[in-house]
Amino acid sequence: MELKKELGIPDDRAWLILHKIRSAMADRDADYRLDGAVEMDEAYFGALEPGLRGRGAGRAKALVAVSVTPEGKPRFVKIQQVRRLDGRGVKRFALAGIEPGSRIRTDGLNVYRCLAKRYDHEPIVATGEPKDALPKWVHVVISNAKAFITGTFHGWDQKHIQRYLDEFCCPPRRALSRSRAI
Numbered sequence: 762m763e764l765k766k767e768l769g770i771p772d773d774r775a776w777l778i779l780h781k782i783r784s785a786m787a788d789r790d791a792d793y794r795l796d797g798a799v800e801m802d803e804a805y806f807g808a809l810e811p812g813l814r815g816r817g818a819g820r821a822k823a824l825v826a827v828s829v830t831p832e833g834k835p836r837f838v839k840i841q842q843v844r845r846l847d848g849r850g851v852k853r854f855a856l857a858g859i860e861p862g863s864r865i866r867t868d869g870l871n872v873y874r875c876l877a878k879r880y881d882h883e884p885i886v887a888t889g890e891p892k893d894a895l896p897k898w899v900h901v902v903i904s905n906a907k908a909f910i911t912g913t914f915h916g917w918d919q920k921h922i923q924r925y926l927d928e929f930c931c932p933p934r935r936a937l938s939r940s941r942a943i
Contacts, residue, residue, distance in 0.1 A: 783924040786931035793932070795828035795837055796860035800896035801867045801876075803846055804903040806910065806922050821922045822846050824854045825906075826865075827898045835898040840906060840926040848875040855880065866896045905929075 765775040807820035822843050828836040839858040843850040852875045859865065861880065867873040869886040876882040885895060910925045 780924060783928050787924070787927035790839065790927060790930050790932070793837065794858055794860045795826055795839060796863050797831075798829045799826050799859055799863050799865045800829060800899035801826045801865050801873070802896065802899045802903065803870070804840075804906070806907065807919055821919055823926065824851060825899055825903055826854070826859060827902050829898055835902065837932055838902050838930045840930050842923045842926065846872055848872050851875055868896070
């Protein structure tokens with residue numbers, strides 16, 4: 762609505778322009794890979810279906826990866842919606858966006874076992890672990906992405922979630938010049 766007001770154009774044109782901008786953001790995001798230490802987890806976006814809970818609740822599934830600096834600070838983010846949360850989807854996501862040889866920390870979910878062939882995979886099971894051992898930043902990013910989509914778009918249209926996630930993940934131009942490109 763803000764773009765419509767600023768440019769003095771109809772709703773449908775403003776909507777089209779915003780989708781083209783988000784598409785450009787996705788293209789830019791595809792130009793770099795995460796490397797070094799990476800935290801990875803799955804997330805579910807969208808409203809819950811009545812009567813369903815957990816992984817079967819009909820929400821959009823996504824894989825989330827965050828590269829972390831040696832000082833333990835988040836650097837870059839990749840989020841990709843997936844149809845099914847399985848080893849093939851995890852492998853495809855990792856190969857497209859994470860440099861081989863990187864150290865990937867995940868939870869103990871079985872779908873992440875496929876990462877061990879090309880990456881230094883470190884599965885972490887939460888029972889009895891000190892809180893510092895658990896991946897922190899990937900959960901902060903998931904929470905921030907959900908707040909961004911809800912606060913900005915005031916709802917969840919399943920067919921547009923990936924576009925919203927692309928907008929959330931797009932790094933600033935100056936940050937990309939210091940990262941490793943594909």
